Amino acid sequence: MNLIKDGDRAIIGHDGIYKIMVVKKGKHASFAKHKFAWDACIGRSWGHTWQIQQGKLEKLDSNEACGESVVSKVLDNIQSGADNRNAADLSEKGQNLERECIMEMREEKKGEELIEKIARGNADFESKTRFTQEKFVRHKQKKHGGRIEILKPSMNLIVHQKLAVERTKGAYFDVHEFATMIAMANIHANSKVLLADHSSCFLSGAILSKLKGGSGELVSVFQGQLGDSPPHVPLQNYEFPDEVWDQLLYYPAKSLGKATISGDFELPELKDEDEDLPPQAKKQKTDTEDNKREEDKSRISRRERQEKRLKKYSRAVELMKEKLECLIIAPKHHPLPWLFMLLPFLKPSCPFVVYCDKKEPLMEIFNKLHERKSAVMLSINSVFERTVQVLPMRTHPEVHMPGNRGYVLYGISVL
Amino acid sequence: MGFFEFRDTIQENDTVIIYISNDDLFPITVKKGEVKQTKFGAIKHNEIIGKKFGSRYDCARGYVFLLFPNPEIWTLALPHRTQILYTPDISRIVFELGLSNGKVVCESGTGSGSLSHALTRGIYPAGHLHTVEFHEERSKKARQEFEDHGLSKNITVYHRDVCAEGWPAEVDHKADAVFLDIPAPYKAIEHVKRALKLEGGEFCNFSPCIEQVQETCVKLREKGFTNIKTIECINSQTTVKTSHFPMPDFGVDYKDLEAAGVMPTNCEKIGTYVKRLEKGAKPKTRNLKEEDEKAENAVEKEELKLSECNFVVKSALAKRSQYGHTGYLTFARLPPRDESL
Numbered sequence: 001m002n003l004i005k006d007g008d009r010a011i012i013g014h015d016g017i018y019k020i021m022v023v024k025k026g027k028h029a030s031f032a033k034h035k036f037a038w039d040a041c042i043g044r045s046w047g048h049t050w051q052i053q054q055g056k057l058e059k060l061d062s063n064e065a066c067g068e069s070v071v072s073k074v075l076d077n078i079q080s081g082a083d084n085r086n087a088a089d090l091s092e093k094g095q096n097l098e099r100e101c102i103m104e105m106r107e108e109k110k111g112e113e114l115i116e117k118i119a120r121g122n123a124d125f126e127s128k129t130r131f132t133q134e135k136f137v138r139h140k141q142k143k144h145g146g147r148i149e150i151l152k153p154s155m156n157l158i159v160h161q162k163l164a165v166e167r168t169k170g171a172y173f174d175v176h177e178f179a180t181m182i183a184m185a186n187i188h189a190n191s192k193v194l195l196a197d198h199s200s201c202f203l204s205g206a207i208l209s210k211l212k213g214g215s216g217e218l219v220s221v222f223q224g225q226l227g228d229s230p231p232h233v234p235l236q237n238y239e240f241p242d243e244v245w246d247q248l249l250y251y252p253a254k255s256l257g258k259a260t261i262s263g264d265f266e267l268p269e270l271k272d273e274d275e276d277l278p279p280q281a282k283k284q285k286t287d288t289e290d291n292k293r294e295e296d297k298s299r300i301s302r303r304e305r306q307e308k309r310l311k312k313y314s315r316a317v318e319l320m321k322e323k324l325e326c327l328i329i330a331p332k333h334h335p336l337p338w339l340f341m342l343l344p345f346l347k348p349s350c351p352f353v354v355y356c357d358k359k360e361p362l363m364e365i366f367n368k369l370h371e372r373k374s375a376v377m378l379s380i381n382s383v384f385e386r387t388v389q390v391l392p393m394r395t396h397p398e399v400h401m402p403g404n405r406g407y408v409l410y411g412i413s414v415l
Numbered sequence: 416m417g418f419f420e421f422r423d424t425i426q427e428n429d430t431v432i433i434y435i436s437n438d439d440l441f442p443i444t445v446k447k448g449e450v451k452q453t454k455f456g457a458i459k460h461n462e463i464i465g466k467k468f469g470s471r472y473d474c475a476r477g478y479v480f481l482l483f484p485n486p487e488i489w490t491l492a493l494p495h496r497t498q499i500l501y502t503p504d505i506s507r508i509v510f511e512l513g514l515s516n517g518k519v520v521c522e523s524g525t526g527s528g529s530l531s532h533a534l535t536r537g538i539y540p541a542g543h544l545h546t547v548e549f550h551e552e553r554s555k556k557a558r559q560e561f562e563d564h565g566l567s568k569n570i571t572v573y574h575r576d577v578c579a580e581g582w583p584a585e586v587d588h589k590a591d592a593v594f595l596d597i598p599a600p601y602k603a604i605e606h607v608k609r610a611l612k613l614e615g616g617e618f619c620n621f622s623p624c625i626e627q628v629q630e631t632c633v634k635l636r637e638k639g640f641t642n643i644k645t646i647e648c649i650n651s652q653t654t655v656k657t658s659h660f661p662m663p664d665f666g667v668d669y670k671d672l673e674a675a676g677v678m679p680t681n682c683e684k685i686g687t688y689v690k691r692l693e694k695g696a697k698p699k700t701r702n703l704k705e706e707d708e709k710a711e712n713a714v715e716k717e718e719l720k721l722s723e724c725n726f727v728v729k730s731a732l733a734k735r736s737q738y739g740h741t742g743y744l745t746f747a748r749l750p751p752r753d754e755s756l
Contacts, residue, residue, distance in 0.1 A: 002614060003756065016644075045756040047615045047748070049641065062639040062750055149641070149750075156513045176507060176648060183506030186485040188419050188536045189516035213516040213541060325421050347423065348469025349483040363731050366655040376434050376480050377488070378654065380731055383503060385648040388625075388743060390632045395625055397647070412488070414480050415470040 004041050004150065009239055011151040011161060014049075015067075015142055018161040020153065020237050028055070034106070034146045041150055051111055052146040060147070070145065071137045074116045081127040097121035102144065111145045118144065131394060155209040158237050159202060172199055173330070173355060176383045177406050181353045182206055184410050185326040189214020194324040194345055196221045196253075198332040201234040204248070207328070209238055211247050218248050219316045219324060221342065225254040227268040229309055249316035256341060265317040270306050320345045327352035335409075336365050343374070348415045357406040365409055375411035382407045418532065418564040419539050421483060425466050430563060432492050433458065434480040437654070440492045442484065444563065455479060484564070486532040496553050499529035500596065500621065503650035504741055509537050511746050512592040512617045517541035521586060521593045521610045523577040523603070524548045525557045534594070535569050544570045545586050545610075547577045581606025588613050596621040596742075601630040604638050608749065615751045623742040631745060640747035647743050653731040664722035668698045672721075683727040691719060 004010065006025040011018050013031065021029055023038050030036070031052070040057040041050065049065035050057040063069065081087075097118065105114050118140050119125050125133065141147075151157060159178060166172045173181075181203070187193060187210045195218060197203040207218050222230035230250050238244075251265075259265045327346045331338045335354045346352060352375075356362050362380050369375045386401040416422070416429045425431055427445055433453065434440045443451050449460040456475030463472060468483040482488060487502050500508075508530065514520065514537030525531060525548035535544050548554035554574040561570045573583060578599055582590075590610040595603060600620045607618055618640065622628050628645055635643050662685075665672065669688060672678050678685070692698060696719045 015642075045614060045751045045753065047750045049750065059754075061754060062752070065641055065750060066636055066639070067641075068636055154513045155515065156510055159510075175510070176503075179506045179510035180503065183502065183509055183533065184487055186487065186536070188539045190419065190540060209515055210537075211516075214539075347421070348467060349481075350421070350469075351485065351487070359731055363655045363729060366731075367729060370655070376482070377437060379437065380653045380655070381503070381650055382653075383648050383650050385646060388628075388645040388647055390625075390628055390643075390645045390745075392629070392633070395629060410487075412482060413469060414482075415467060 002152065003043055003045055006042055009153050009237060010046075011153050011157050012148045013161075014145075014147050014149055016160075016164070018151075018157065018164070020158065020161055031148055032143075032146075033103075034148075036148075046150060046152040049147055049149050052148065053110060054107065057148075067138065067141060067147075070112055070115060070141050071134050073112045074119060074137050075130070075133055078116075078119065078133065079126045080130040080133055082129070084129055084132065086127045087124060087132070094123045095121055096123065106144055106146065111141070111147065114144055115140050134391075153237060153239070155206050155238070159206055162200075162202060162234070162237075166200070166202075172202070173357075173406050174385075174402055176385050177355060177408055178202065178206070180381060180383070180408050181328060181330070181355055182210070184351060184353045184408065185328050186351050187211075187216075187326060189216055191216045191326055192319055192324040193218045194221070194320070194327045194342060195219065196329045196331050196338050196342060198223065199330050201232065203328060203330060204230075204232075205235050205238050208235070208240060208244050208248060212240070212244050216247060217315070217319060219319055220248065220250045221253055221256060222250055224252045226252055226266055227309070228252055229312075249312045249319065251313060251316040251320065259317075260341060260344065265320070267313050267317070268306070268310060270303070270310060323347040325350050328355075329353070330355040334361050336361060336368070339365055340368070343413065346413050348413050351410065351412050354409040355406055356409075357404075359407050362407050362409040369411060374413065376414050377410065377412045379411075380407050380409050416563075416565055418484060418566055419536060420565070423467055425463050425468060425481060427464055430484050431463065431468075432482040432484050432488050434482050435477075437491075440482075440488065442489070442492050442494075453479065486529075486536055489532050490529045493527055493529060495527055496556060497524075497526040499527045501529070501650070501738070501741065503648055504621065504744060505530055505533045507646075507648060507744060508594060508619050508621070509533050511744075512537070512594065512619055514538050514542075514592065518591040519586075519589050520544050521582050521590045521607075522546040523582075523595055524550075524597050525554060525572055526596065527553075528557045528560055530594070530596070531557070531561070531570065532564075532566075535566055539569055542569065545573065545582055545590070546570060547573045547575055547582060549574070549576045577606060578602040582610045586610055590616060592617040592619070594619045594621070598627075600627060601634040604631070604634045608638055611749050613752050615749045618747045618749060620745040620747075621742045622745070623740070625743065628743045628745055635745075635747045640749050642748040643745065644747070645743050645745045647740070649738060649740070651733050651737065653733050655729055656732045658728050658730055659725040660728065662721055662724050662726060669721055679726055685724060685726060688719060688721065688724045 004023055006023060008023045010023050011020055013019055025042055028035055028037050034052040035055055036052045036057050037055060049060045051060055115137055160175060163175055187207055189211055193207055195203060204220055220230050255266045323345055325347055327342055329335055329338050335356050339354055366378055369378060382405055387398045389396060389398055427447055429445045430442050431445055432440055432442050445460050447461060451458045455477035463481055468481060470481055471478050472481055490502055518538045519542060520534050520538055522534060525546045531546055551574050554572050558572040561567055587609055593607045593610055600622060620631050632643055698719050
């Protein structure tokens with residue numbers, strides 16, 4: 001069975017608000033201003049709900065883990081009114097407790113007790129209806145409850161977490177568009193995928209986790225020049241084994257233009273590092289024996305790195321010459337040049353998806369493809385998605401829903 | 416053939432999707448000597464063997480494309496035995512269930528197998544899909560279809576009632592994820608729990624009616640599921656069409672209209688109108704003394720009427736009728752059951 005180990009990456013949080021963290025023995029972490037030590041969860045299984053209690057983690061039983069249990073516990077000893085005829089207006093100051101006081105209590109009191117205190121501090125709480133009270137408790141529980149789940153990172157959880165963070169910085173795609181792209185591109189573990197991704201590795205991470213354990217390969221055409229490699233820091237959250245890294249191949253966009261016009265794909269040359277070293281370093285090299293040994297070590301690793309990169313480049317070129325089986329494009333540029341540059345590397349009868357947060361560039365692509373008759377099944381997809389609150393007698397769509405969503409163009413290449 | 420093993424050329428016994436338009440596509444199984452009639456004329460199977468997937472086939476009265484199947488095309492082309500799930504819902508389900516190579520998924524009901532193909536893609540090639548259908552004839556047809564698509568290694572179809580019996584005992588505590596699309600999902604939650612791994616797993620339910628969702632959510636909370644979330648997603652699919660707007664006749668010429676600031680910009684036809692004016696064509700408007708002018712310039716200049724010019728606009732249009740509701744998707748997670756660990 002899979003247990004939490006010291007040094008593992010974990011997704012922690014609750015109710016859709018999550019953070020990716022590294023579990024460290026003897027260290028503290030904080031979530032929503034609740035500080036806690038990791039120690040209690042190490043050696044336990046993933047997926048439990050924990051209560052942060054005076055800086056420590058306490059595991060909750062499965063019947064307590066459900067948020068609704070707090071609601072009934074808190075409201076057990078509290079009366080409620082028949083209707084809201086005596087309720088205070090929303091604009092009036094409702095809470096008798098000061099903010100500092102609540103923050104102090106968070107340190108000492110257990111979740112339910114704290115929520116009960118806050119509830120009793122609310123003006124006229126007992127005269128409110130049960131429904132209003134429940135809503136209040138649910139809201140305060142989310143804010144001050146100090147409950148977290150510790151989950152094993154998986155592709156969907158990482159994407160959910162990352163997209164939630166990115167969206168606050170300035171919209172990129174939403175989960176639904178992301179899911180649509182991955183599905184429509186027909187990616188499975190044995191797919192040969194061609195990708196242009198400028199979304200801080202959202203797509204490459206998700207695609208690689210789909211290719212895991214299969215014979216598939218991902219060719220990422222990245223913004224850069226010969227000899228570079230694409231950014232991969234955000235991929236660390238996935239903790240891929242070495243085999244998966246081998247499935248990631250790449251080729252720089254700057255050399256692609258020449259390649260499509262002349263048909264010759266440039267490859268980086270292997271350099272002896274003496275050439276690149278500044279003259280000073282060359283001098284120092286001869287200084288001592290110790291230094292020399294270290295230099296040798298770094299030379300080997302550098303040489304190895306170059307060879308590894310060359311291998312990735314040449315395999316990518318090989319696959320592009322053979323043509324690939326699906327194409328995904330989500331650039332920060334106008335998507336049209338990207339699509340028409342990469343479309344020749346897609347086999348006929350294979351799907352491609354293009355993401356853009358504006359509709360007009362995709363309409364232009366649509367027209368161009370339609371005129372050239374180089375694709376069928378063309379459509380531009382966008383989604384209206386809303387979350388529904390499901391509670392006995394109180395079911396309705398949630399008040400807020402995400403607006404300004406992106407568009408996904410789908411098509412199948414034909415001869 | 417292998418549904419997920421892409422091949423360049425068409426061979427006998429392959430499933431080929433005949434594409435006529437986005438709303439008109441259907442599968443055929445290629446058999447030597449057979450002929451398929453379409454609205455454009457006959458497709459001779461002998462002629463398409465050896466052709467490349469993605470190539471055009473000319474019929475007597477039009478042409479079709481020969482496509483390699485994938486779950487999205489299959490969803491649009493498959494023979495409907497029941498109501499089916501479509502790509503917007505499917506892609507979200509597959510994503511939220513966290514499927515990846517090697518995982519085990521349970522599904523009920525199989526229905527027409529629209530979702531089954533996408534679920535299998537998620538766990539292909541090392542994983543397995545256990546799908547239960549209570550309609551005997553449908554379960555047989557689905558089994559045959561999966562076999563034709565080379566997927567019988569990854570899919571097992573069972574004919575049983577999931578509410579009464581759940582999945583077979585050998586699947587107990589094997590599943591990483593479970594999906595339900597049945598009339599009374601709340602009756603099967605106990606079986607869902609039995610199928611899911613002891614270390615927990617993901618669950619998704621699809622129900623068209625809110626009452627079903629309501630009861631299911633109550634049951635899920637009762638059985639210890641957490642992170643219960645219900646969403647509804649409606650896809651709006653558009654294609655780009657060219658629309659023509661005629662120009663109203665105000666009795667004056669283009670230049671006067673532009674000076675008055677009442678002309679739309681970026682229109683194709685008005686551009687050609689202006690070009691022809693510049694080349695020497697003569698505008699024809701009501702306020703000019705047409706008769707006199709005509710007599711003067713009749714030979715040199717052709718006459719142009721602004722009201723005859725259409726303004727051409729490319730716009731993204733949704734279908735006239737589209738899905739306003741498919742169903743509610745409820746997701747939930749089952750935490751690990753061993754409390755001591």
